[in-house]
Amino acid sequence: MQSSTCPPPLFAVQGSYVDMGEQLGKQTANLIEQSLDTYVRRFKNDAGLTDRDIDRWGTRYWQILKGYNTDIAAMLEGMARGSGQRIERLAALNARTEMLYGSGYREEGCTSVSVVSSHTADGHTLIGQNWDWHPEQGPATFLLATRDTNGFSVLSLTEAGMLAKSGLNSAGLGVCANLLVSDRDKGGYGVPYHYLLRGALQAKTMSKAHKAVLGVTRISSGNVLLADAEGESIDFELAPDDFGYLLPADGMIVHANHFESDVQLKDVKAGISALTLLRSSRLRRLLEGKAQDHSVAIPDLIRALRDSYSYPDGICRYPDPDVPENERVSTVYSIVMDLNTLDFWIAPGSPSENPYSKWNLNSVFTPGQHPALEFHPMEAAHVQ
Incomplete structure (x- = not known):
């Protein structure tokens, strides 16, 4: 099955966290199911879990969430109420990385990049990625756009029933995510990776x-790339009981699906993830000329994320016909964010073939707003 080539729908909710969750649950009940x-x-099928196992672990992860962040817990509780689903099933869904631990079902990709304000054309901080799944x-x-009673808002790409993936917030903070796998990953007690993304x-x-992703007990590895409108960026390579970090080099951080810091562990993904050992360095090379000129702009990131080198397993990834259909992975969505204007660009499927749509966090709560369709494949190729 191919992913949709249409822009993703937007669901915007406002109010208390439990009310926002309930609104979201009602609006997306079919998608959650x-x-x-x-x-x-x-x-x-892949992890060998029974219904009893799923509910047992889901109950544990629900209890952990309540101790981690009460606002996120309230939103998940509201979502369960609005969708008519059991809370333990939604908690298990939000811990899908951990629930699938040991199943071999770990081929999620992703290539991420941030460019700090000193190296962009307009002095804005840019961050983006391809999400391969x-x-x-x-x-x-x-x-998913949320705005709480204090006016704090978040815009994030989200799988139905979950609360976050990559996105930005009204404080000008942006987050991108990449799968990592180490020999320290384990099933058991700790805060699941996707809760950490929403926490950030x-x-x-x-x-x-930093405190949201570092100051907790973790049970799986994962990469979290952070940047903000004030021009700073840092990348955290998380493992259950340790972490490494990367700072910008020549104005950029790039990351794929292997550990690049000096954190002491065995990388289980580096040798088997599709082209991970080249994707990050290639993405850097595609942008380094503009970065050296301090002139990186949104079209430059889009061109880089559309790169199809080593088809079908490059930065822009395509389904491999030699792989069984239920195991195929490709770029599902491509995202670029401006953390100063709070613009959020997104393209479905393989971004080399589809246009990007632009949303703005300040306008998504206005009824009748629609994304501006720009940067079609041929048009973007000629943007200077």
Whole structure:
């Protein structure tokens, strides 16, 4: 199944966190059911879990969430109420990386980049990525905009039933995510990776974002790339009991699916993830000329993320016809964000073939707003 070639739908909710969750649950109930069906099937077929196992672990991860962040917990509780789903099933869904631990089902890709304000054409901080995953999840993925009673807002790409992936918030903080796998990963007690992503997006300062991902017990590896409108960026390579970090080099951080810091562990992904050992360096080379001129702009990131070198496994990834259909991975969505204007560009499927749509966090809560369609493949190729 191919992912949709249409822009993802936007669901914008406002109010208390439990009310926002309930609104979201009601509006996306069918998509949540679809997403749960997909992942429960994979929990059983790929990880060998039973219904009892799923509910037991889901209950544990729900209890952990309540201790991690009460606002996120309230939103998940509201989502369960609005969608009519059991809270333990939604908690398990949000811990799908950990639920699938040991199943071999770890081929999620992603290539991410941040460019700090000193190296961009307009002095803005830019961040973006390609999200590589199973195309079947494309139709069950959308943009989620939340605005709480204090006016704090978040715009994130989100799989139905989950609360975050990559996105930005009204404080000018942006987050991108990449899969990492180490020999320290384990099942058990700790904060699941996708909760950490939402925790970072709930942070109003870079310091609080650091605490949200570092100051907790973790049970799986993962990469979190952070940047903010004030011109700073840092990349955290997370493992259950340790972490490494990367700072900008020549104005950029680039990352794929292997550990690049000096954190002491065994990288289980580096040798098997599609082209990971080249994707980050190639992305850097595609941008370094503009970075040296301090002139990187949105079209430059889009061109780089559309790169099809080593087809089908490059930065822009395509389904491999030599791989069984249920195991195929491709770029499901491509994202570029301006953390000063709070613009969020997104393209479905392989971005080399589809246009990017632009949303703005300040306008998504206005009824009747629609994204501006720009940067079609041929047009973007000639943007100077």
